[in-house]
Amino acid sequence: MDNENKNPLTPEEESTPAQEAIEPAGPESPAAEIPAEETQTASEPDGTQGEAPAEETSTSSQDAADGEPPMQDEQEPSEALAPVPEADTEKPQKPKKPKKDSHKGKYRGISLAMTAGFLVVVILLNVVVSLLAERYPSMNLDLTEGHVNTLSDSAAEIASNVQNPTTIYIMASEDIAKSDTLLAEYGIKYSQVSALAEKMAERNSNISVEYIDLDQNPAFASEYQDDGLMTADVLVKTDKRYRVLAYTDLFDVQYSQTGMVAYSMVDSALASAVSSVNADTLPLAVFDTGHNEMMDTTLYKNLLTSNNFETQEINLLTDEIPENAQLFVLATPATDYTPDEIEKLEAFLNDESKASDRSLLVTFYPGQDALPNLTDFLKEWGLDVQQSTQVVETDPNSYITSDPSYLLANQSGDITLSRATSDYGYLLMPQSCPINLLFDERNGITTHTLATSSSSAFLYDGTEESISNPQTGEHTLAALAQKTITTGEGEATANVVALGSTFMFVDGIINSNTFGDGRYLTDLAKYVTGTEGETTAVETRQVQTSIADISMSLLQVMVFGLGIFTILIPLIVVVIGVVVYYRRRRL
Template sequence: MKAIYKKELQSYFHSFLGPLFIGAFLLLLGIYFAVYDLFMGYPYIGYALSSVTFLFLIAIPVLCMKILAEERHQKTDQLILTSPVSVTGIVLGKFLALATIFAIPVGLVSLYPVVMSFFGTVDIGKSYLAVFGFLLYGLTSIAVCVFISSLTESQVIAAVVSFGVLFFGYIVNGLCSMISSTGNLFTRFLSVFDMSERFSNLLNGSFHLTSVLYYLSVIVLALILTVQSIQKRRYQLSRKTLSLGTYSSSVVVLSLAVIVVLNLLVAQLPEKYTVFDVTSDQLYSLTTETKEIADGITDDIQIYVLANEDNADTTLDETLKKYEGLNSHIKVSYVDPAVNPKFYLQYTDGSVSSNSLIVESGKRSRVIDYSDIYEYSYDYTNYTQSVTGYDGEGQLTSALAYVTSNEMPKIYLLEGHGESSFDSTFSNAIEKENLDYETINLMDYDEVPEDASCVVINAPTSDFSADDTEKMLSYMEKGGDIFFVSCYTGEAHENIDRLLDYYGVNVKEGLIIETDRGHYYQDPFYILPEISYDDITSGIYNNGSYVFAPYAQGITTEEKEDVTIAELLSSSDNSYLRNDISGVDSYEKQDSDEDGPFQIGVKCEKSAGEETSTAIIYTSSNMFTNDANMIVSGTNVKLFTASLGTFASHETSVSIPVKSMEADYLTVPQGTIMIIALVTVVLLPVLFIVGGFIVWFRRRKK
């Protein structure tokens, strides 16, 4: 086998075909690499690799067409077949020679992610999984073309048939969608020949054992068929030939049966045994919190996906399969809206988009709209929208906890005093925390509803009436909890001050000016407060996270009987408070300014008989908004969720943050782009092509 391998490898480089193949591959890959990764700054080599797979349809059939067909045409195959080398050794030697030629450009391309890492953050695991998938796809194409070459003595026929087979494997996924949008027995049969979809499975950062096994199975089967195809020509028709034919057929049937059974068995295994997340931020992995919640589920849970299974969101589909693998009580079903367009009306009166989810148990159900599964950002400079986060796990785990919980805590959002409503990010966070909420005006009630787990007062711009104040004080004295966010108006709010004084808290009317550069963002009013450790802040404490609290008022506290106050956020020692900020033209400290530090967030607990009233108070009215949250990459919503979780009293608390999908683009200097592009697009391809031509030309003259 070694002699065959060396002979074939030398023949390809002596004939100029090998260097031409390598040069052409590097040229095309280099162009896409330069465009996607250098000029556009995408930190992922998979985009370039997936763009050149069509080259397999042309380049590999041309590379492989003579490997056995030419030997048969020239009658030199008889010399090889009579040599002291087994047919298996001959086939493996030729296949490995072709694999080596293909592996050379792939090996060079595997250096590209390393080059990219000098100019930004590159997900190495995801990138090299894409390279591995590209290598498997190419080797599978080579094995198929080697088999086809063994069937004929015409190189042209071998190349044309190989192109046809590879082309069919390339388009069969789209063909199945055209035949049936819902899928049927025939399309499932056709999908066996789908080679490109398996490569796509390896591009998103998940190692699919089923895809890897498929490629390896096709390679082994193609080589076995090649061996049997050659074996049948070794002997003339005779009684011995008939017995060999029977043996050959038996080998093929047995091999096919073993491969099919092995693939079917692996396909039936739970996703946790066959799919592995290799992304650096574990985008497709489930957290320990989700696994703990799933382990405790004893009710039957049905998750409906409003989509055709063949056209479903692949990322969401992988997540759902992982949930199924966690607990046998969790089942996933796809409902095609084209077939059953009114199915969702059993669960909601509103409209839902394709790929939305319905999670149902015997107790209740929840609809998760597809728009809530991803987070988006909008660039107003070019009017484009991009995906920045994936919240599939957060939404699903929250829904599982919701439909299996025995009781649902309820919070009330006050209105009637100019309170602000929460942006979508924060209203979604309330739902994810599985809190039932309702907006109320105290004028319509004699007292705060008895089922209130918490009353939320978000940035009131006008003072409470005396009647509303008494209702709130009565509620707090009975052990009622509040979540309060103050709003600077420049006016006194005596009744609101009475509510806060119940906990020994005083919110100053002025605004904090921060002079410590490490504690503000761009402007001294845009405060990045110091985070103190507490159960509420444990998820963001001392891990490099910032909270953004623009235009914050200062809190001072006094000792009160039966009141415990824990500091959550505070300004630095270099901060001060200015009471009159109208016409501020200088941040220099004035004589009338009050020295800091000041508290910006506190948690208060006051014993009220056998009950304890808890108040969480923050002093930045813009703190819990989408704009402020984006400045610190979602830390504000984490603090918000943890704060509300204090009042939830869940059997199981859910606080799984959105997983970032926002790529940190590479920053490559223009001059460096030109140098790298020159090497990858020009120098490397020309080196192989010119070098191969020189070797071929010299040998031709001899």
């Protein structure tokens, strides 16, 4: 019969072993009626099919007789191995090996490129930041104690106002100047000079900085033979004039029992030099040296020079007062002046051919020898200095160092020395003579009180009675007399200043940040010469440099060093890397 000769394993119905494994037998499938242990689903290793038992064959014939499709008779091995035409059969497909994902290689290449690009960006960023730091020094953080590498407000203002080409020559090679090896044996941080000079140049294109190695360029020093340029000096120059700063003008080294301490004055020294070489004119302060002067004028001269004064010394007995002098200083003379010298002083103050203001400044000291000619001259100006008497305080709040003669003076409101400064803080006037004002106004001369003691002070004249029965009261410690002079060009002012204290000019007071003496004496000199407000005042500022450079606390160092750079930044990089990795795996 046709049904009996039909091959059940025709190409249209033949199934692969893989399909038989996947498709479950349905309820109508003959295989579903055969117990699992009697059904063989796998081929033998040699490629032949297993043989069903004889009982299974008879059961299939019986099913066919009952009208059900007969089961295929077991084929001979030769028939099982007979080749099936390629067109009519479908060979079982072997599991293919997974192809390599070309996208992974692509992503891997992109990852490498991005990593290389990131490194390039980091390197370029480092180079750019380094170049910017060199071009703009203010980008560098100043963590030094006292901020010695930062321009003060006055120095920054002076640098910003420069209108003439100004060159700051540093007498050292650039590498040496910036490495702190220069003058290191004194505990000096010389790199401050380079740092502040370059920050001035940054603020104003008219300012430039050059480094001169005198060993390599000795011809430069030969141009300034009279100034004796040495390594570590600084020369500031414009077309108008130049000024040389020795390293002692930049740094102050002090010795004590505990060792050597270095202080920096670089900020104020550079600022004053830049200001002075750019000024149109500089007032001249002249110091008399012919009367065994008891006061050391070195610090006062430095103070005036720092504030755009020129200084000069003469012997009043033999020399004439320079015509351009505006301030003449008698620094606590030990001997009296001759009538000829007094006439020179009178001519200087009353010169009608001079259009500028002019002034005489005299300092005194208790116990100073009598100076009758000078005393009579001052009395004509309404000032009577009691040289044999000393002002002593009884109120502990009005003196310092447990010495009642170290007076904390009160500033008088009669005269305003500077519109910019109304209060000078602690004005210290140690061992001061009292000054009596003989009149308020006479013959065109007016007198003014500049500074006084407290009302609890008394006068000590060396007697026991002055101590046992002190007469307390306010006493004048500094006074001013003024006179208007009519000149061919208008009016000028002649001033005579008497200061009862010499010790206010000594080291530790005139240059101290604690006391206002330095600022007070600077403004006083500018006021009596009529130059107040012409230039920015420069306060001599001393900052200790031999202490630890870094002012950050240990906690700040831990936060910045360990917290940010050691932990935070690497952690951020790791997190970004992990996120990028997993995002790429899902692509």
